Amino acid sequence: MDDVLKYCDEHHDEALAKLVELCRFETVSAQGRAIEETADWVAGELRDLGFDVQVLPKPEGPPAQPVVYAEAKGASAKTVLFYDHYDVQPEEPLDLWKTPPFEPVQKDGKLYGRGTFDNKGNIAARFAAIRAWRETSGELPCGVKFCIEGDEEIGSPFMEEFVERHKELLAADACIWEGGGVTWEGLPMVTLGVKGLLYVQLECQAITHDAHSSYGTVLPNAAWRLVWALSTIKGPDERVMIEGFYDDVRPPTADERAAVQKLPDDAAETFKSYGIERSTTGVSGFEYNIRHLFEPTATIDGLSSGYEGEGPKTVLPAKAMAKVDFRLVNDQDPGDIERKLRAHLDKHGFEDITITTHGGEHPARTPVTDPLVATMMEACREVYGKEPVILPTMAGTGPLYPFVTTLGLPNVDIGIGYPGAAIHAPNENIRLEDFRAGTKAIAAFLGKFGR
């Protein structure tokens, strides 16, 4: 194994050069840019690494982007499946970038550019780890598969159908998720799950067209109706009032709580960065992390109605709109929550408020006690020389559910990032040493997994 890690160190610059190459593609899935070229480059690299590669369409076809699938046998009969995505977030707002977003620039031990972390940096690190095995022992220590999609940044449409359709092709013994990173303290973080999501648009049209506001005496007002409806969904105590909303919430296990105990306490830092003194419910420290990771949410993402310009305009608006997302935790189901929301609105007299669903993803998490977690912890310890922390689930969402459920795989997530990576933001960047360590951790994991 030592020669593999040594290879990673000695070929760090080559690995970085590959990453720069990959980041030059402007693979913005939201705008359908550079999809084919990027998928071709990724497929070419994998062929070069000795993989059998297929570029597969998603079931419902365009605008869903193709998936690059690849497989290679290894010394062990066991197979690990890497989930990644070759698309990136739009680069806007452009004026806040200090370097061109698609011309990666190395500076002060960092590499700046869209995708350097999410997710092209992790793809490059994983490819570099594979190359180290190929160039040192020739054979991979275990079977390896890649499933690299092209529209994660627009919500991974049809991923559940894709996995269902390609169940046999994707069969494996474990899944490695797209990749997180280290904490501010430099501890590698092993993440085991994601939250789910239900994203809805609520709309009310109370009258056919806007009225003069003097009719506030007698005509229904869409904005008022929407406000009243929303206020029945969640109150200032932050408890969601939809009947049955919490029915399927699985509380954290003792192991998960123990893992959370070891997480750094960065609540105060978060409060400071948003200019507040305390969390909505007053939690801090351990309870903050428990709430943040294991509680579902109801968030108003947007509101719009009537006159929104400067100064006064006396108008009684015919229409009002709210965007609301619910972050879901195991074992909540987005379809079930949507039905409960509809029933809730109807029960409270808001049959006139329509629900349009803009996306649903299931939550998923792997138990802390799964042997895969121990293997990854061991690899991290070896490479970082530090005890990794376990994040039982992210607070965010990803298309993990079909991998865990349909394919039945345990899953862990490690990567090359750090808290200053500016994910999805201007000046996205990685630290070069995190890239080096992240590459070696994957290489070490493959060796241990194949034992």
Next chain:
Amino acid sequence: MDDVLKYCDEHHDEALAKLVELCRFETVSAQGRAIEETADWVAGELRDLGFDVQVLPKPEGPPAQPVVYAEAKGASAKTVLFYDHYDVQPEEPLDLWKTPPFEPVQKDGKLYGRGTFDNKGNIAARFAAIRAWRETSGELPCGVKFCIEGDEEIGSPFMEEFVERHKELLAADACIWEGGGVTWEGLPMVTLGVKGLLYVQLECQAITHDAHSSYGTVLPNAAWRLVWALSTIKGPDERVMIEGFYDDVRPPTADERAAVQKLPDDAAETFKSYGIERSTTGVSGFEYNIRHLFEPTATIDGLSSGYEGEGPKTVLPAKAMAKVDFRLVNDQDPGDIERKLRAHLDKHGFEDITITTHGGEHPARTPVTDPLVATMMEACREVYGKEPVILPTMAGTGPLYPFVTTLGLPNVDIGIGYPGAAIHAPNENIRLEDFRAGTKAIAAFLGKFGR
């Protein structure tokens, strides 16, 4: 008097030609267009009618537009003060106009163009009535003053201060307001008051910048806070819950209720035009009119927060904004209501929600029993040959309060409009016969008032 009315009939076309001339000025106060030219034209016409004219600035100066003030003595010692405005609403949306907004077109017994009704049509009718008296008896039957402002359509800024400052100049025995019209049934409508208004913008900034919506677990959400605050202001029963909000509401008198009994019942027609089956509180007929005219309102005019574009974006918004107007009735005071709103928000834990006031006007109404009303009723009966209806107050707002309070004048409002006049909208128009009758009603009123 007969010769005066006959003159109005015989010189109807000349009066219309003057109106067309006046409507060609693009006097959009919101955009500061053609203010000076229009004020000059109005002042010139009044001089031609034998008035002493002054063009007076509003106290706070630009962007408030100048007021054309004019006075002429008459046979009687009594003086009537006409309040009008020479500015108009913007012509947008242009594509909905069937004729050019500032090129008045006569068609099917109607005259189309911006301002043909509001308020240039009424100015022209009043000038024509004065001319009829000048050309027939030489002398006016009573003293006449005009106060014609240039920014009524942007909320008459500084009108209270203007009236206060020019109290002696504006002194009179009665006030005639800018002008309504006839009902669908052709009954002349004598209107005695206006509602007041408090227009506020409520804003919440809960965190310094937008957050990823996964932070819905712990970070305050401006949109939620605004929704909760609004929901404490009014509930689905349509009752305003601000403490003391109704304290100064003066219920309609027996005379006012009797006048409302005689009003046409056009609730069903209003419902139909807005595509609804019933009013919010279920009122119809007499109770509908009572509610519409004598109840204050709380109306959300606009809402804005977070992501308002197409599709989903998972963002926890830092800011949220609502525009809210309160239509006030005697003797509510906009300053008092604003203080009560502030106290209400504070009491409910919404100290973080700011209030910016975009305008305040006091309500004002003249008693049904005032002798001025009887005089105007008599004039209308004579000209229209029909029993007029009395509207004790409009549901809308205007700067009437200082005229009624500071100057101590009784006030009535009659005019040349009809319900299809498309006020403030594309294809604003008057019916030529309403213009003729409205001119004669003013002429007849002057005669009776001067007796």
